[in-house]
Amino acid sequence: MGYICDFCCEQPSIVYCRSDAACLCLSCDQSVHSANALSKRHLRTPLCGRCNFQPAFVRCAEERVSLCQNCDLMGHSTSTSNLTHRRETVNSYSGCPSSAELSSIWLFFSQSPSAGESTCEQELREMSINENVERNSWCPIENTISQNDNGVAEVNHDRNVNVDSRSTWDGSSNPELGSAPQFLHQPAGTTDTSLTKLSCPQTKYAGVCEDDLYDDFNMDEFDLDLEKYEELFGVTLNHSEEILENGQMDSLFGTKAMSVTDSYCQGAVAAEDSSPGLVNGIQPAFSNAASADSMLSSKTDSILYFTARQDHSSFSFSGHTGESNGGDYQDCGASSMLLMGQPSWCPPSAEGSFPSASRSDAVMRYKEKKKTRKFEKRVRYASRKERADVRKRVKGRFVKAGGAYDYDPLNPTRSC
DNA sequence: TACGACTTCTTCACCACAGTAAGAT
DNA sequence: ACATCTTACTGTGGTGAAGAAGTCG
Numbered sequence A: 001m002g003y004i005c006d007f008c009c010e011q012p013s014i015v016y017c018r019s020d021a022a023c024l025c026l027s028c029d030q031s032v033h034s035a036n037a038l039s040k041r042h043l044r045t046p047l048c049g050r051c052n053f054q055p056a057f058v059r060c061a062e063e064r065v066s067l068c069q070n071c072d073l074m075g076h077s078t079s080t081s082n083l084t085h086r087r088e089t090v091n092s093y094s095g096c097p098s099s100a101e102l103s104s105i106w107l108f109f110s111q112s113p114s115a116g117e118s119t120c121e122q123e124l125r126e127m128s129i130n131e132n133v134e135r136n137s138w139c140p141i142e143n144t145i146s147q148n149d150n151g152v153a154e155v156n157h158d159r160n161v162n163v164d165s166r167s168t169w170d171g172s173s174n175p176e177l178g179s180a181p182q183f184l185h186q187p188a189g190t191t192d193t194s195l196t197k198l199s200c201p202q203t204k205y206a207g208v209c210e211d212d213l214y215d216d217f218n219m220d221e222f223d224l225d226l227e228k229y230e231e232l233f234g235v236t237l238n239h240s241e242e243i244l245e246n247g248q249m250d251s252l253f254g255t256k257a258m259s260v261t262d263s264y265c266q267g268a269v270a271a272e273d274s275s276p277g278l279v280n281g282i283q284p285a286f287s288n289a290a291s292a293d294s295m296l297s298s299k300t301d302s303i304l305y306f307t308a309r310q311d312h313s314s315f316s317f318s319g320h321t322g323e324s325n326g327g328d329y330q331d332c333g334a335s336s337m338l339l340m341g342q343p344s345w346c347p348p349s350a351e352g353s354f355p356s357a358s359r360s361d362a363v364m365r366y367k368e369k370k371k372t373r374k375f376e377k378r379v380r381y382a383s384r385k386e387r388a389d390v391r392k393r394v395k396g397r398f399v400k401a402g403g404a405y406d407y408d409p410l411n412p413t414r415s416c
Numbered sequence B: 001t002a003c004g005a006c007t008t009c010t011t012c013a014c015c016a017c018a019g020t021a022a023g024a025t
Numbered sequence C: 001a002c003a004t005c006t007t008a009c010t011g012t013g014g015t016g017a018a019g020a021a022g023t024c025g
Helices: A026-033 A069-077 A099-105 A119-126 A197-202 A206-212 A226-233 A246-254 A260-273 A276-287 A289-298 A326-331 A348-352 A356-372 A382-390
Strands: A015-017 A022-024 A044-046 A058-060 A065-067 A086-089 A143-147 A153-157 A168-170 A302-308 A315-321
Touching (some): A022 A026
Antiparallel strands (some): A015 A022, A015 A044, A058 A065, A058 A086, A086 A168, A143 A153, A302 A315
């Protein structure tokens, strides 16, 4: 990573793609991520305006600069005056948004330039994006950002979450939670059912976010900053726990284990009812995509699992590092899903409030989707894939060009 | 409870061929 | 040192076989 675009090596880099582990200028970002459906799903984040190295996760309104976690901590924890700076989370995006669409994601993108803003952001504003690039996958209709009563921007979106939620907070509220700003301005008792996954904690019942259950869930959306988690809960990472694999999920769902989404929502319900302070402390640790950006940039290969002890008195984490890449954990759905039983912060009453019919429905949908889910592998050579995609086959095997075939990918209904 | 039969699920080899790397000329 | 040619190897996706795992009587 560096200040120059990793792809063209000419333009200054503007955004960071975690899946590609690359810093890109906007033009290359467009061309690279319009290549295929997989690349369109890569989440990108603007680069830190200070170090130009790490993906930014927060924007300081006073300094008008986007900052990574480290720079934010450096800049806002050392001075008491800086501590009160109002900060906003920086949205990630996927697909191929136009400059106008980026404006809606990053509000500062449309603000007037100022001397104080970073070079990156000035260039971001000045650069134009090739509007001819196909950008079907980015659906601004499904992703609208609105302001709630508290002035906190919300992202309403349908099934595809392309934009992380945006919120504001000031460093004085709780410096310890600096890496996790979501919902800190959200009154604990408010309920906004228009919010979906990222806003799940605000929903009254877990069923509200049912449609998203298991489906679009991945580490990009479920962000867990382990270090912060340790700080928050004082747990120690255990690297030797067993991995809960996909095949085990069915039985788990049917018994004691719950999906993170479940626990997440139920925890929020509990927090609404009893302990607003608790949910404020918990939610950000799970919902801050930007902190995951920072984390994954340095711990890119970590796939995290944790299991809950049945006694609810403690839980342990598992961190497995392998040769996987960003795309692996990003896209593999359930395999990257964190599984856990009822967390220690979730009182038993929450689970009891979950309608059994909804759960069974959710499990059924999960199983169906699991069947049809394509666990995408990383395609290293797109050209080879293109050829393979059009190559005729006999019983799945490639046949010589011009030879008899029983399956033509270009015309599946026709065979000879 | 143990066992066999059956079903369901998972893993892997197979195929052709364009592209790449390494070595030879 | 450089260019050209040859050879070996790689990696794509759909299918079926084989084995593992689960279910039922």
